[in-house]
Amino acid sequence: MVQFILERANYWAIIGLMMVGLYITFQSANMIKRLVGLSIFQTSVFLFYITLGKVAGGSAPILFGRDAKGHGAKVDHSADPGTHGTEVAHAETHGLIEIYSNPLPHVLILTAIVVGVATLAVGLALVVRIRESYGSIESDEVRRMDIGVADAQDADALVEATS
Template structure:
């Protein structure tokens, strides 16, 4: 049991980061702290996908050695056609998961096991989206600070409630206050 836990240390770290991010996102009243929690959570998800895409003994998907010679390893049109077929094969293998991809590489006669780069590329996109989300969130926090004079969610909520009650009293003179 201890070996099972220790072999998956990266997943335990990811779970820890995920819980820290979620707790900060929900428990903090400061808007910047909430954005930090969101960033920690996004980072844990990215680390999770990268950990899932790892293949034991896998190398970069660049054919070399006997693999390159047997599958269009020369320069020119034959090589391009071979690489196109390998790309189609790799895309097919990616749809069946990492374990099937490793088996598919062996069944196609490859000498080496190659890692699928698609999850890494998708996570690069997720990183860019995460940075853009954080930038927009910080810009909104700046505007909230200018409008309310604070970035504490409780204080902002109280100010909005006071304004709403004052507006209701103005619109409905002589009626009881709904709060």
């Protein structure tokens, strides 16, 4: 049981962060807090992708050691007979000796981080404008003010129509 939980520690962290983020996003009335929640939610997805790319025992996806020497040329595997057992068998299918994590999710997440930063920046800029024009960053107060204005306009329209 403990092993079951610990083996999947990353995934538990992802689920936890995701739920925390979504909860803050939906529950909080404060717009800054809602943006914080959104960022936590997005971060959980970054962690999810990075976890997908991790290969057990793999290092950062930069050629090193014996792979670096053979860079660009076919690596001769016969010179290194089976000292690493199954790991070598796995690496051989990719023509590499060392084991590397999958670099693609890292690159994808770099892009997603940029998107997240841009979204957060636009969101914060909007909060600034809301603060300037409403004097509040609590969404329920803002909504109350809007409803008040709408009611006043309807009353005006009624007066205009009857006169």
